[in-house]
Structure formats: C-alpha cells, structure tokens
Amino acid sequence: MRAFGRRTLLTGGAALTTGLVAAGCSDRATHSTVAASPPPIGRGVARTDADIATLAGGLEVLLAGAYRSLRERLNGGAFGRVPSAMDEYVRVAMTHHEEHVQVWQDILGKSGRAAVIEPNRQMAPAVQRQLDVVKDVDGALHLALGLEDVAADTYLRSLTEASSVEAARTAARIGIVEQQHQAFLLLAIGDYPAPDSLMRPEKAVTP
Amino acid sequence: MPRLSRRGFLAAGGARLVEAAAPVTTTVPGGLDVRVLQTASSVERGIITTYEALLALPLVRNGRPILTDVLRTTLQHHNEHLGAFQAQTVTLGGKPQAAANPKVQALVARGLASTHDVVKLSVALEQFATDTYLFDLGVAGPGLRGLLGSVMLAEAQHLAAVRLLQGLVEAGNERLVAIPTELADVPRSLGTVGFPKALHPLAGPDGVAQPDTGAVK
Numbered sequence: 001m002r003a004f005g006r007r008t009l010l011t012g013g014a015a016l017t018t019g020l021v022a023a024g025c026s027d028r029a030t031h032s033t034v035a036a037s038p039p040p041i042g043r044g045v046a047r048t049d050a051d052i053a054t055l056a057g058g059l060e061v062l063l064a065g066a067y068r069s070l071r072e073r074l075n076g077g078a079f080g081r082v083p084s085a086m087d088e089y090v091r092v093a094m095t096h097h098e099e100h101v102q103v104w105q106d107i108l109g110k111s112g113r114a115a116v117i118e119p120n121r122q123m124a125p126a127v128q129r130q131l132d133v134v135k136d137v138d139g140a141l142h143l144a145l146g147l148e149d150v151a152a153d154t155y156l157r158s159l160t161e162a163s164s165v166e167a168a169r170t171a172a173r174i175g176i177v178e179q180q181h182q183a184f185l186l187l188a189i190g191d192y193p194a195p196d197s198l199m200r201p202e203k204a205v206t207p
Numbered sequence: 208m209p210r211l212s213r214r215g216f217l218a219a220g221g222a223r224l225v226e227a228a229a230p231v232t233t234t235v236p237g238g239l240d241v242r243v244l245q246t247a248s249s250v251e252r253g254i255i256t257t258y259e260a261l262l263a264l265p266l267v268r269n270g271r272p273i274l275t276d277v278l279r280t281t282l283q284h285h286n287e288h289l290g291a292f293q294a295q296t297v298t299l300g301g302k303p304q305a306a307a308n309p310k311v312q313a314l315v316a317r318g319l320a321s322t323h324d325v326v327k328l329s330v331a332l333e334q335f336a337t338d339t340y341l342f343d344l345g346v347a348g349p350g351l352r353g354l355l356g357s358v359m360l361a362e363a364q365h366l367a368a369v370r371l372l373q374g375l376v377e378a379g380n381e382r383l384v385a386i387p388t389e390l391a392d393v394p395r396s397l398g399t400v401g402f403p404k405a406l407h408p409l410a411g412p413d414g415v416a417q418p419d420t421g422a423v424k
Binding site for chain 2: 081083084085086087088089090091092095096099100103152156159160165168169172173174175176177179180181182183184187188190191192193194195196197198199200
C-alpha cells in the first residue's frame with residue numbers, strides 16, 4: 001500500500017466533495033499532495049471569537065441536520081441493507097454534531113451573541129442538493145466525508161484566528177473529532193483511513 | 208507466539224531507541240515557542256524510533272500486511288512532522304531537538320506479544336501526540352497554532368485509524384483485518400470506536416509532554 005494523499009483518494013467521490021467546496025470554500029488551494037513544510041495558515045481578516053462561534057454553530061447545525069436526514073432515510077430503507085457499523089456511525093455522528101452545536105451556543109451565550117439556529121447559509125443549498133440525489137450507502141458515505149472535511153478544515157483555520165485560548169482549544173477539540181469521523185468514512189469507502197501527513201484548511205468556510 | 212519482554216523488543220529492533228534514551232534537559236533558555244517546538248520534535252523522534260523498532264519485530268514483519276502498511280505510512284508522516292517542527296525551531300532561532308522525549312519512551316516500556324499489543328502501543332503513542340499538541344495550543348504563541356493544529360489533526364486521524372485497526376483485530380476475524388475491509392461484516396462498534404467522545408478530552412499533565420520535557424539545553 002502506498003501512502004496516498006487524501007485528495008488523491010477522494011477522486012472517486014470528488015463530485016460530491018467538489019459541490020460542497022464550491023459552495024463554501026474560501027481559499028481553495030491547488031495542493032494535490034502533502035508536503036513536509038508548515039502549512040500556509042495565516043491570521044488574515046480579524047475575527048472575534050463570537051464570529052468564530054457563529055460560523056461554527058451554523059456549520060454544526062448543518063451537519064447535524066444532514067446526518068438526521070441520512071439517518072431517517074437509512075431507517076426508512078431508502079438505501080437498502082445498511083451495514084451495522086455504518087448505521088451506528090450515522091447515529092453517533094449526528095449526536096456528536098448536536099453536542100457541538102450546544103458547545104458553540106454556550107460560548108455565544110456567554111458573549112451576548114444570539115444563538116445560531118439556522119444552518120450555514122453558504123453551504124446549506126449545496127448540501128440539500130447533494131442530499132436530494134444520494135441514493136445509496138456509498139453516496140451517503142461520500143457526502144458525509146465531504147461535510148466532515150469542510151468542518152475539520154474550518155476548525156483548523158478557526159483555531160489560528162481565535163483570540164482566546166478557550167476558543168482555540170474548543171475549535172481544536174471539536175476539529176479532532178471531525179477529523180476522526182473522516183477516518184471511519186475513508187475506511188468504510190475502502191480507502192486508507194489516515195492518508196495525510198499535514199492538514200491544510202483548503203476547504204475552510206469563512207463567515 | 209512468545210511474549211516479548213521490553214528487553215527482547217529492544218534487542219529485536221530497538222537499538223535506536225536505546226540511543227535516543229539519552230536524557231533531554233529540563234531547564235532551558237530560549238523562548239516558550241522554541242521549547243514547545245523542541246519538545247514536539249522530541250515527541251516525534253520518540254514515536255519514530257518506536258515505529259522503526261516495531262517494524263523490525265518478527266511478529267510485525269511476519270504478520271498481517273495491513274499492520275506493516277499502517278506503521279510504515281504513519282512513520283513517514285511522523286518523519287515529516289519532525290522535519291516541520293525542526294525547521295520552525297531553526298526559523299525562530301533555536302537549536303533543533305534530535306533526542307527522543309522520555310515520556311514517549313516510558314509508553315514503550317511494556318511487553319509486546321501480539322499484533323494486538325503492537326496496535327495498542329500505537330494507539331497510546333498517537334493519543335500522546337494528539338494530546339500534547341492540543342495542550343500546546345494553550346501555551347504557545349498564536350503564530351505556532353497553524354503548524355501545531357495541522358500536525359495535531361493528522362495525529363488525531365492516526366489515532367482514529369489505529370483505533371479502527373484495533374477494533375478489527377479485536378473482532379477476531381482475520382479476513383476483516385485488511386484495507387479495504389468488508390464493511391458489511393465488521394462489528395457495529397467499529398462505527399464509533401475511532402471517536403469515543405463528541406469533544407476530545409483534555410489530558411492531564413501525565414498525558415502530555417509539557418514544554419520543559421523536551422527542550423534543548
């Protein structure tokens with residue numbers, strides 16, 4: 001087995017991923033393979049921690065809703081016989097994202113900012129379009145992988161932009177889990193579960 | 208399969224581990240960011256020497272190909288992490304750390320009798336690296352967060368990958384211990400074994416390499 005890069009491995013599901021990235025990516029890079037150099041992550045536009053929480057909250061609402069939709073369709077038999085590990089993954093990933101929503105709502109509450117109840121506006125239409133066309137387990141896996149990829153990349157960017165250690169660590173602690181969700185999804189697709197040496201926020205969404 | 212003692216493990220392929228056991232200093236000059244980077248380098252060096260030793264073990268060399276593939280790929284990543292941390296150390300005017308961190312070496316002090324033991328050690332190593340860089344995000348300057356976060360997420364994915372591998376091994380069906388595996392046949396628990404909590408826990412002091420444990424004198 002060779003040490004493939006994630007972007008190489010994703011070509012099989014690139015259509016779904018590309019749709020999501022086109023909707024939300026701020027700085028789509030041209031990297032196709034990883035390199036052993038520090039990733040180009042800058043502290044560009046100044047954002048407050050409340051801005052970061054608002055962005056993250058909207059993304060988490062979106063992901064929780066997407067998994068809820070997939071779960072309902074899985075349970076309804078729309079995808080035929082579903083492997084039990086896949087069924088369990090969708091259930092737990094949905095609850096993880098619901099918990100992430102609550103984490104960001106708590107931070108927003110402390111800052112006096114309004115709670116986020118709507119899914120991220122940039123991403124929502126594209127995700128809905130993808131949900132509308134998913135018709136099997138493989139499509140569901142690729143859609144989920146694209147969403148988790150965007151989320152993890154967004155958290156990687158956010159942790160560099162956070163003002164407080166608390167916000168940076170919160171973004172990191174959630175970003176870790178989004179990255180780990182991808183490991184299962186990659187394995188379920190049949191790919192190597194940890195292909196990249198250094199992560200880059202290529203698909204990060206900006207407010 | 209005979210149970211390998213730590214001595215046996217080292218004799219089988221851990222010579223470089225012994226070399227790397229030269230203690231790193233604990234009281235250091237230099238800025239905090241440099242010490243964070245030096246300690247991160249020492250963590251990577253410790254993991255690299257361990258994986259090199261593991262790859263030399265007969266139980267790995269003669270075992271399932273997936274184990275060799277995972278260790279080899281992950282080793283390559285850790286070499287790249289070490290290079291990135293050392294390069295940034297030099298950029299900040301520090302001396303790059305080449306020795307292994309003693310806290311990583313302490314994780315290796317256990318017997319290795321089976322593939323399961325090797326995978327569990329790998330889980331412990333990847334967890335330690337992930338937790339260390341998460342801890343570092345709270346002590347390093349904002350300018351280091353990009354690199355630390357980038358490597359931390361890679362370690363987190365390694366951690367999930369080796370947890371998944373552990374889950375496949377524990378399923379007790381040799382046919383499933385492969386990539387690709389048979390998703391339809393793996394246990395239900397594999398869907399969650401890689402990420403036991405919604406929010407990755409913060410480790411205590413014993414679970415991380417604090418910046419004074421791997422800095423260059």
